[in-house]
Amino acid sequence: MSRVSGCFCVCLIVFAFLPFSVAQTNSSSSGQLSVHWEELTASDFRDGIHRSQGTCLLPFGILEKHGPHLPLGTDLLDVRYASLHAAEQEYAVVFPEYYFGQIAEAKHEPGTMAYSRSLQMALLQETTDEMARNGCKKILIVNGHGGNDSLLPYFCQTQLDKPHDYVVYFFDERTPQHGGPERTDKLDMHAGQSETSKMMIARPDLVHQDRASNESGADQKRSKLPEDVYTGIWWYTRFPNHYSGDGSIANKELGKYQMDWWIASVVKAIKAVKGDDVSLKMQNEFYEKSTHPLDTQP
Numbered sequence: 001m002s003r004v005s006g007c008f009c010v011c012l013i014v015f016a017f018l019p020f021s022v023a024q025t026n027s028s029s030s031g032q033l034s035v036h037w038e039e040l041t042a043s044d045f046r047d048g049i050h051r052s053q054g055t056c057l058l059p060f061g062i063l064e065k066h067g068p069h070l071p072l073g074t075d076l077l078d079v080r081y082a083s084l085h086a087a088e089q090e091y092a093v094v095f096p097e098y099y100f101g102q103i104a105e106a107k108h109e110p111g112t113m114a115y116s117r118s119l120q121m122a123l124l125q126e127t128t129d130e131m132a133r134n135g136c137k138k139i140l141i142v143n144g145h146g147g148n149d150s151l152l153p154y155f156c157q158t159q160l161d162k163p164h165d166y167v168v169y170f171f172d173e174r175t176p177q178h179g180g181p182e183r184t185d186k187l188d189m190h191a192g193q194s195e196t197s198k199m200m201i202a203r204p205d206l207v208h209q210d211r212a213s214n215e216s217g218a219d220q221k222r223s224k225l226p227e228d229v230y231t232g233i234w235w236y237t238r239f240p241n242h243y244s245g246d247g248s249i250a251n252k253e254l255g256k257y258q259m260d261w262w263i264a265s266v267v268k269a270i271k272a273v274k275g276d277d278v279s280l281k282m283q284n285e286f287y288e289k290s291t292h293p294l295d296t297q298p
């Protein structure tokens with residue numbers, strides 16, 4: 001799902017240092033270096049880490065049904081399109097395809113890969129640990145999947161439980177609230193007008209818009225709970241077809257506006273992360289204090 005929500009929060013991990021000067025790179029030009037981790041040679045990877053000032057992106061997607069008309073990998077394809085274009089404007093090394101997130105609510109649909117909660121956390125921790133061991137001391141998770149929007153802040157919070165020598169940042173915006181061509185889809189949460197429009201930019205060959213009305217993306221309104229009472233089955237209760245909104249009214253103009261906005265927003269986030277000289281210091285201070293809390297004074 002691709003719910004419009006989220007925040008740009010800094011997740012504090014502890015005990016860190018940057019092993020190289022942050023002033024030694026030209027961050028506004030990618031030169032000849034690919035932004036794709038997997039395309040770099042070992043020595044080019046070293047150059048890439050220096051050029052990016054240790055800033056790496058982890059675009060996070062999922063494999064799940066997207067209505068009757070979009071591919072299973074929609075979130076991954078879209079978030080990688082936005083992240084790769086952003087990194088080309090503001091150099092960062094981009095981790096390969098990552099889709100090991102939270103999607104239990106789509107297990108009744110074909111093609112869903114729903115890893116267990118313990119594996120989701122363990123794999124993500126080992127991934128960021130390994131990225132950091134390779135010089136990614138600032139890791140920006142760019143989330144493309146609304147179903148991750150509880151998992152990822154929780155992952156960030158749990159980074160404080162023991163020392164790490166790197167900082168994890170989380171960016172979770174995908175759709176502008178205002179501006180651009182009009183959005184007429186009232187729901188527009190999953191495989192609806194916005195998401196379908198963005199796929200028309202990222203991978204137009206995979207959009208089957210003629211099938212978008214074959215199933216209903218309407219809210220089935222089967223829940224009797226008030227809005228402030230949460231339960232995990234809420235999504236299935238409202239949207240059993242794993243479709244929320246109307247992809248048939250998608251258009252390229254809207255997709256271009258939203259994708260350009262998304263790319264520009266990720267560029268801004270990369271710049272903010274590169275310029276952040278506070279979080280690592282705070283992590284170290286916090287960790288040191290947390291080893292002797294009785295000495296902490298107001």
Ligand SMILES: [Zn+2]
Pocket residue numbers: 001002066074075144145146190191195
């Ligand atoms: Zn989606």
